[in-house]
Amino acid sequence: FRGPRPVISSAAGFVAHGATIEIKASNASDIQRVVLARPAAVTHQTDSEQRIIPLSFRATSADTIEAQAPGGVGQNALAPSGYYMLFILNRDGVPSVSKWIFVGKKTDSPNLQAIQSSTPGKDDFKLVDIKGAKRSLNEFLGRPHVVILIKGAFCKACMAQLSDLQKRLEFSKVPVVVITPVDDLSALSDLPFSVFADPDHSVFRKWGAFTTEPIHSTVVFNERGDVLLKDVGEKPFMDFATIEAVLNGKPAIVRQE
Known part of the structure; x- marks a missing residue:
C-alpha cells in the first residue's frame, strides 16, 4: 500500500x-471514498451478487464520518438486503480493513432476529463479587466485553476454557466477566477477570x-450492550x-444446543 491504511474504529x-x-x-x-462491497456468491463462474456501491458522505468531526446508506426502492435497488463489507479509502486510494454491516430490515435477517429474541439485555441481575458487594453487568457498557457462565471451579472443562482464554x-482491552452459581468465589480469586456469583441462577x-x-x-457484547456472539451448550x-472475529466486526452469531 501507499502508506498506512485508514482505520475504522x-x-x-x-x-x-x-x-x-x-x-x-x-x-x-483525509477520507476520499466510502464504499460497500457485497460478499462473493460465485456460481458457474458468474457472480450476479458482485457489486461495489459508493456512498455519499461527509466528515462531521476529526474522527467521525456520516455516510448515507443506499436506498431500497424497487427490490432494494442496487443494495439488496444483506451483509456488506464497509470500506473507507484515503487520498492515496489506500483502503481500510472492512467492517461487516447488515443493510436492510432486521426482519430480513434470520441471524439478527435470533439475536434480537435471545439478547441477554441489560437486566439488573442480583450478582455479588468476592467481597460480597452487589454488582451489575451494566458496569461494563461503554466498551466490548465478554461474559462467561461457568458451573464452578470444580468443573475442569470450565477452568480449561478460562485458562485458554x-x-x-x-482482556486488558476487552473485559471478561465470569459468572458462577456457586456462592464461594475463593477458588476463583486468582483469575485476572471479574468474577461474580449468581446464586439464584437469574442470569443462567x-x-x-x-x-x-x-x-x-x-456471550460477547459490543460497547452498546448488543450481542455479537451467544453460545449456550453442554460444553464450554x-x-x-x-x-476475536466478532469483536473485529464479523457478523453476529447465536448458537444454542
Whole structure:
C-alpha cells in the first residue's frame, strides 16, 4: 500500500436502507471514498451478487464520518438486503480493513432476529463479587466485553476454557466477566477477570443456560450492550478465533444446543 491504511474504529452493525451510517475513524478529513462491497456468491463462474456501491458522505468531526446508506426502492435497488463489507479509502486510494454491516430490515435477517429474541439485555441481575458487594453487568457498557457462565471451579472443562482464554484474548482491552452459581468465589480469586456469583441462577435462566442445572454459556457484547456472539451448550465455547472475529466486526452469531 501507499502508506498506512485508514482505520475504522467503530461502525454500526446494522443500518436501514437510506439511513445514516456513523463511522468512527481517525483523520476523517483525509477520507476520499466510502464504499460497500457485497460478499462473493460465485456460481458457474458468474457472480450476479458482485457489486461495489459508493456512498455519499461527509466528515462531521476529526474522527467521525456520516455516510448515507443506499436506498431500497424497487427490490432494494442496487443494495439488496444483506451483509456488506464497509470500506473507507484515503487520498492515496489506500483502503481500510472492512467492517461487516447488515443493510436492510432486521426482519430480513434470520441471524439478527435470533439475536434480537435471545439478547441477554441489560437486566439488573442480583450478582455479588468476592467481597460480597452487589454488582451489575451494566458496569461494563461503554466498551466490548465478554461474559462467561461457568458451573464452578470444580468443573475442569470450565477452568480449561478460562485458562485458554487468558492466552488468547487481550482482556486488558476487552473485559471478561465470569459468572458462577456457586456462592464461594475463593477458588476463583486468582483469575485476572471479574468474577461474580449468581446464586439464584437469574442470569443462567434468563439466557437459556439452565436445564435441570446450570450449563455453559459465552456471550460477547459490543460497547452498546448488543450481542455479537451467544453460545449456550453442554460444553464450554472454545472457538476463541470466532470471539476475536466478532469483536473485529464479523457478523453476529447465536448458537444454542
